[in-house]
Amino acid sequence: MTGLLAELKRFERIDLSRVACHGAACCKAVRYRVFGRLMQYANVGAALAAVPELIRWGPVQWPAHWCDLPEGDGLTGDCGVHADVAAAVLTREAVPHSRGRAVLRPAPLAPAHWRASWNEAGAGDAWIAARVVHHEVIRVGDQWWDPSEARWFSGAGAHLSGGRVLAVREEHGSWQLDPEASATQALP
Amino acid sequence: MGVSRNAAKPEAVEKADPSSGEPTYAAGTETVVAPFGRAAKAGTVFISGMHSDTNPSPGLSVARSLRLAWPGLRIVGLDYSPESSGLHSDVLDDLVCLPTWRRAHLETWVEQMCRLLEPDDALLIPCLDLEVRLLATELGFHDKILGPSKAALDMVRKPPVEAAERLGVRVAEAETDTSWHAIDRFVRRSPHGVWVKGEVYDAYRAYTAGEVLALGSVVEHTWGGGWHLERHVAGQECSIAFAALNGRLLDAVFVTKALVTVAGKTWAGEVAELDDSLRDGLADLVADARWTGGGELELIRSWHGELTLMELNPRFPAWIHGASVCGINLPAALVAGRAAGRDRLLAPGFTRVVEEIPVNPALGITPFGWVAGGLPRPADKHPSGMSCLGQRHLVPAERAAVPEESVPTPTATTAQTGGFEELLAPPGPEATPSRHLLLPLFAEQFQALKEQVEGLGNVLLAHSVKTCPQPAVLREAARLGMVAEAISLAELAAADRFGLAAERGILNGPAKWWPATDHVRCWAFFADSVAELRSLHARLDNGFQLEAEVVGIRAAPVHVASRFGIPLHEPEVMAEAAGLLSSLARRLGATWGLHFHFAQSVLGASRWQRECAAALGAADPLADQMGGPPAVLDVGGGWHIDDMPYVRASLGYVLEHGPAAAREADPLLVLEPGKILTQPTVAVVTQVVVRRESRKNCDIVVDAAEGDMPEAPYHPHPVARFDGSRWVPLPPGRDRILGRSCMEHDVLGVRLDLSDVQEGDHLAFGMCGAYDTSMAYDFGRGTAPRELGHS
Numbered sequence: 008m009t010g011l012l013a014e015l016k017r018f019e020r021i022d023l024s025r026v027a028c029h030g031a032a033c034c035k036a037v038r039y040r041v042f043g044r045l046m047q048y049a050n051v052g053a054a055l056a057a058v059p060e061l062i063r064w065g066p067v068q069w070p071a072h073w074c075d076l077p078e079g080d081g082l083t084g085d086c087g088v089h090a091d092v093a094a095a096v097l098t099r100e101a102v103p104h105s106r107g108r109a110v111l112r113p114a115p116l117a118p119a120h121w122r123a124s125w126n127e128a129g130a131g132d133a134w135i136a137a138r139v140v141h142h143e144v145i146r147v148g149d150q151w152w153d154p155s156e157a158r159w160f161s162g163a164g165a166h167l168s169g170g171r172v173l174a175v176r177e178e179h180g181s182w183q184l185d186p187e188a189s190a191t192q193a194l195p
Numbered sequence: 196m197g198v199s200r201n202a203a204k205p206e207a208v209e210k211a212d213p214s215s216g217e218p219t220y221a222a223g224t225e226t227v228v229a230p231f232g233r234a235a236k237a238g239t240v241f242i243s244g245m246h247s248d249t250n251p252s253p254g255l256s257v258a259r260s261l262r263l264a265w266p267g268l269r270i271v272g273l274d275y276s277p278e279s280s281g282l283h284s285d286v287l288d289d290l291v292c293l294p295t296w297r298r299a300h301l302e303t304w305v306e307q308m309c310r311l312l313e314p315d316d317a318l319l320i321p322c323l324d325l326e327v328r329l330l331a332t333e334l335g336f337h338d339k340i341l342g343p344s345k346a347a348l349d350m351v352r353k354p355p356v357e358a359a360e361r362l363g364v365r366v367a368e369a370e371t372d373t374s375w376h377a378i379d380r381f382v383r384r385s386p387h388g389v390w391v392k393g394e395v396y397d398a399y400r401a402y403t404a405g406e407v408l409a410l411g412s413v414v415e416h417t418w419g420g421g422w423h424l425e426r427h428v429a430g431q432e433c434s435i436a437f438a439a440l441n442g443r444l445l446d447a448v449f450v451t452k453a454l455v456t457v458a459g460k461t462w463a464g465e466v467a468e469l470d471d472s473l474r475d476g477l478a479d480l481v482a483d484a485r486w487t488g489g490g491e492l493e494l495i496r497s498w499h500g501e502l503t504l505m506e507l508n509p510r511f512p513a514w515i516h517g518a519s520v521c522g523i524n525l526p527a528a529l530v531a532g533r534a535a536g537r538d539r540l541l542a543p544g545f546t547r548v549v550e551e552i553p554v555n556p557a558l559g560i561t562p563f564g565w566v567a568g569g570l571p572r573p574a575d576k577h578p579s580g581m582s583c584l585g586q587r588h589l590v591p592a593e594r595a596a597v598p599e600e601s602v603p604t605p606t607a608t609t610a611q612t613g614g615f616e617e618l619l620a621p622p623g624p625e626a627t628p629s630r631h632l633l634l635p636l637f638a639e640q641f642q643a644l645k646e647q648v649e650g651l652g653n654v655l656l657a658h659s660v661k662t663c664p665q666p667a668v669l670r671e672a673a674r675l676g677m678v679a680e681a682i683s684l685a686e687l688a689a690a691d692r693f694g695l696a697a698e699r700g701i702l703n704g705p706a707k708w709w710p711a712t713d714h715v716r717c718w719a720f721f722a723d724s725v726a727e728l729r730s731l732h733a734r735l736d737n738g739f740q741l742e743a744e745v746v747g748i749r750a751a752p753v754h755v756a757s758r759f760g761i762p763l764h765e766p767e768v769m770a771e772a773a774g775l776l777s778s779l780a781r782r783l784g785a786t787w788g789l790h791f792h793f794a795q796s797v798l799g800a801s802r803w804q805r806e807c808a809a810a811l812g813a814a815d816p817l818a819d820q821m822g823g824p825p826a827v828l829d830v831g832g833g834w835h836i837d838d839m840p841y842v843r844a845s846l847g848y849v850l851e852h853g854p855a856a857a858r859e860a861d862p863l864l865v866l867e868p869g870k871i872l873t874q875p876t877v878a879v880v881t882q883v884v885v886r887r888e889s890r891k892n893c894d895i896v897v898d899a900a901e902g903d904m905p906e907a908p909y910h911p912h913p914v915a916r917f918d919g920s921r922w923v924p925l926p927p928g929r930d931r932i933l934g935r936s937c938m939e940h941d942v943l944g945v946r947l948d949l950s951d952v953q954e955g956d957h958l959a960f961g962m963c964g965a966y967d968t969s970m971a972y973d974f975g976r977g978t979a980p981r982e983l984g985h986s
């Protein structure tokens with residue numbers, strides 16, 4: 008358990024992601040590209056599902072601007088970008104929500120892949136610890152929304168395709184731990 | 196009763212000898228009882244619907260659940276084909292394979308079913324929709340059949356409006372009028388598509404009226420019954436499965452689909468208890484219906500959490516064993532006849548896996564079946580032969596295939612036809628087909644449009660010359676104060692000749708400078724591509740004289756594919772377009788504008804307004820690069836005649852959600868609504884040449900053809916018949932109007948009632964203005980293109 012608590016402390020120091028704007032055409036054109044596409048969906052769930060389809064999951068160097076996202080023919084962003092864009096969609100649709108973070112325990116062989124990709128891109132890998140990873144999520148009502156997987160989940164104890172949710176924390180809130188993980192599955 | 200693990204032929208039923216074969220498991224000999232206690236009086240449970248593929252019937256799942264509860268219970272699978280794969284499973288103690296419904300004899304089937312259920316301890320759980328209905332019709336109440344009665348089934352027919360009310364959930368919007376016009380309108384107003392639903396079984400997703408008509412006839416042919424349309428509801432699919440006995444709810448489970456197959460069948464699901472209000476509503480519903488047996492409510496949960504009821508099935512769902520392994524065993528509750536306690540610990544969900552098993556030696560493997568066409572046969576959608584059963588019309592239809600004799604007979608009304616037949620003069624001596632201009636309808640449409648845009652700010656209405664270059668219409672447009680929207684210099688000149696001044700005109704389209712000239716004067720033009728902007732610069736360098744007050748570009752739609760417009764959502768393209776546009780504006784001393792154009796009649800109002808707002812959103816980043824906001828926002832795209840009431844809301848949406856410039860900079864809004872103004876202004880009068888009757892319906896051939904109204908094969912047109920004194924709209928039915936030409940697709944009207952129509956009668960097609968007139972062509976008249984000469 009102490010291992011997990013230490014990681015939580017460390018993850019708290021990661022800022023929740025906010026994509027910045029240069030206030031000029033370079034960023035406004037990218038914003039138009041993103042939100043123009045998302046406007047087409049009459050349904051909130053569909054618009055949110057389109058976020059990770061439009062912005063391919065991958066490394067971003069923070070702090071990031073909108074004009075940093077284009078890569079090749081597409082756009083690239085991590086779960087922080089997904090969360091920031093999804094939150095903007097929710098705001099547009101007048102759905103009350105708040106930003107938040109989750110700690111996931113992925114499959115044991117996964118973190119090595121992510122660390123390698125992030126290092127190759129020269130992006131910070133503070134979100135990857137030995138056994139757990141930091142992941143940005145959104146709180147909506149009494150549920151949680153994973154903006155990168157476009158899924159609802161119930162909170163700590165749930166399973167996402169990225170791994171088991173060991174802990175969640177709303178911005179300005181406190182950590183809620185997976186009761187089972189804290190009892191029996193403490194980190195070394 | 197047959198030899199265990201053997202295919203019991205129906206005849207074998209009579210010769211059943213309990214002492215042969217393996218022990219039968221009467222209630223008293225059960226080895227495991229908890230938590231269901233004894234299986235009531237059950238010694239043998241028959242279960243039908245045993246096929247198991249990616250679209251399985253529920254039987255095998257029900258059998259596994261009973262086996263889970265009572266390892267010693269005698270379970271017999273029943274189906275109508277040895278290809279029903281679940282019959283091979285070793286979960287079964289025995290099986291009954293009846294002949295396919297194509298070859299079955301109804302009275303014999305009833306007799307055999309009754310004999311199977313003769314022993315005191317026998318029960319049947321029917322798991323096939325049509326079989327459930329047939330049992331209810333033929334056997335009435337039968338205390339050994341754990342399926343709903345006829346009265347219960349009548350209560351829950353489709354669409355399940357009453358059931359939804361009981362449960363306090365929504366019901367999908369439905370359309371039971373299956374005339375072409377009603378289908379076309381319902382599809383256009385369903386942004387996520389529609390479902391074509393058979394009365395008893397089958398549902399197909401469709402996105403166009405043409406697809407609906409085709410799928411509707413597939414349903415009619417496959418099942419022999421009627422169909423209706425339901426609007427697709429976007430969201431997460433979930434289900435409530437339940438078991439009830441004589442109106443008492445025994446147990447229920449709520450499952451949310453987590454993985455589905457390509458065909459939308461459940462592959463994995465989350466399992467949960469029902470919340471109290473759903474449970475109470477369901478208990479009331481099954482009590483009122485005096486429901487016995489399994490059942491399933493198919494629901495959609497929106498992102499916000501509201502539930503919409505899509506279907507109510509009179510049997511367990513095929514995934515029912517998934518709930519059983521998680522801790523809610525509904526088949527066991529049904530057989531035990533006891534309500535389950537609710538203080539139970541559930542596993543959170545289930546998933547399916549694929550499993551290969553050896554065939555039962557008694558059934559063997561059925562060899563490959565060749566089919567005409569030579570393609571390998573896909574795993575049959577209905578190996579239990581339910582479609583054959585449907586075609587035999589043994590189950591009374593709930594609704595006729597088309598509203599033939601329903602009371603009152605639906606008749607076409609003036610509201611559906613736009614009233615064209617009231618303006619049309621009686622047929623004269625002129626040759627048919629003939630075209631008639633109904634000019635008052637143009638002014639009427641214009642007035643209606645004006646009311647729609649009133650109060651929306653500074654709005655200019657433009658007439659799309661291409662939708663009706665008729666001099667009388669151009670003059671009328673000028674009189675009403677419209678400006679011309681032209682796609683060629685030839686159109687601009689024609690408009691100018693009849694009062695729509697070129698210097699107030701707008702040039703659009705990919706080849707607006709055709710035919711070539713060295714001097715053009717217009718009010719505004721919108722470049723369709725970056726290449727067009729570049730070439731304009733080059734032509735100005737070479738002395739081309741261009742006078743325009745507004746220079747603009749057309750934004751490509753962001754989401755739908757289009758061959759038109761500049762993809763401003765690509766930042767480099769936007770930067771280049773902005774550079775060329777601002778220098779062009781400077782050269783001409785003009786202000787700048789942005790244009791969006793896509794057929795509203797194709798997208799429907801909801802999708803159109805979103806595309807429009809998204810595309811025009813480019814005005815904001817463009818304004819940064821242009822050094823100021825746009826002076827003009829121009830929106831176009833032929834609106835559907837039925838959607839006039841949506842114009843105001845759609846433009847309101849665009850102003851609210853489009854670029855900030857639309858709200859802050861007070862630009863002039865130009866509206867080019869295209870065919871909505873001109874569609875009703877022409878009628879085509881034709882005469883019936885041939886009337887051909889068949890057993891089921893009748894076709895008539897008229898002397899008009901698709902060349903006289905090129906849109907008629909693709910979009911519904913109102914039709915009226917002259918009855919000697921006045922034009923009377925044709926009512927819906929199942930007949931067709933065929934065009935004169937030799938083309939297969941030259942079908943001008945479908946799903947009409949032509950019983951009163953005789954050879955020589957005059958018919959009039961309304962809504963033949965716009966492209967039906969401006970794109971009309973000679974075909975099958977012996978004429979040749981003039982420029983090829985006449986010698």
Ligand SMILES: [Zn+2]
Nearest residue numbers: 029033034074
């Ligand atoms: Zn920037």
Ligand SMILES: [Zn+2]
Nearest residue numbers: 086141142143
């Ligand atoms: Zn993440």
